[in-house]
Amino acid sequence: GQNIDQPTEMTATEGAIVQINCTYQTSGFNGLFWYQQHAGEAPTFLSYNVLDGLEEKGRFSSFLSRSKGYSYLLLKELQMKDSASYLCAVMDSNYQLIWGAGTKLIIKP
Amino acid sequence: NAGVTQTPKFRVLKTGQSMTLLCAQDMNHEYMYWYRQDPGMGLRLIHYSVGEGTTAKGEVPDGYNVSRLKKQNFLLGLESAAPSQTSVYFCASKNGKEQETQYFGPGTRLLVL
Numbered sequence: 001g002q003n004i005d006q007p008t009e010m011t012a013t014e015g016a017i018v019q020i021n022c023t024y025q026t027s028g029f030n031g032l033f034w035y036q037q038h039a040g041e042a043p044t045f046l047s048y049n050v051l052d053g054l055e056e057k058g059r060f061s062s063f064l065s066r067s068k069g070y071s072y073l074l075l076k077e078l079q080m081k082d083s084a085s086y087l088c089a090v091m092d093s094n095y096q097l098i099w100g101a102g103t104k105l106i107i108k109p
Numbered sequence: 110n111a112g113v114t115q116t117p118k119f120r121v122l123k124t125g126q127s128m129t130l131l132c133a134q135d136m137n138h139e140y141m142y143w144y145r146q147d148p149g150m151g152l153r154l155i156h157y158s159v160g161e162g163t164t165a166k167g168e169v170p171d172g173y174n175v176s177r178l179k180k181q182n183f184l185l186g187l188e189s190a191a192p193s194q195t196s197v198y199f200c201a202s203k204n205g206k207e208q209e210t211q212y213f214g215p216g217t218r219l220l221v222l
């Protein structure tokens with residue numbers, strides 16, 4: 001079967017760094033997406049990785065290891081507005097997105 | 110550009126009632142999707158469309174029907190609502206390239222009593 005695993009909830013302090021992990025087992029792989037979803041709102045795109053390595057975009061970075069079926073999202077200089085759920089999604093061989101349940105990130109002052 | 114819009118934003122139904130959720134996008138996207146999001150679970154694909162006049166089943170299609178008569182609109186119908194269909198429904202769209210990003214609407218919260 002297809003499976004995406006990520007922690008249910010994480011807590012971090014304003015100004016700190018947090019790493020949200022995602023492991024996956026899917027039928028085929030055409031890339032991995034990270035989305036941010038604030039409570040009561042729509043998911044919004046953060047990053048896309050299809051090759052191994054680190055992609056940096058401002059305070060956010062995303063890493064992929066295809067051989068390990070593993071990705072992480074790194075958030076630096078945390079701000080209160082980063083309190084949200086972070087969704088990991090893998091595009092399978094049919095170009096459909098398989099979604100993890102999301103990681104709720106709580107930022108404390 | 111409004112992006113992806115959904116109507117209604119919130120609805121309460123009684124078991125057995127029917128309704129239609131409307132999704133509209135103004136980005137000229139080819140692909141459109143309907144998902145449901147339930148607590149503790151990932152987004153699950155209900156139905157999708159790869160172009161005007163086409164529809165296909167996703168992971169959880171039972172109890173739902175869809176139509177894509179116009180490129181910019183994707184309708185999701187519930188013929189006989191059940192409490193198990195209480196959920197938040199999201200519509201998404203993307204352009205024709207396979208690995209492009211999906212853009213989401215604001216969601217419709219549906220409560221079936």
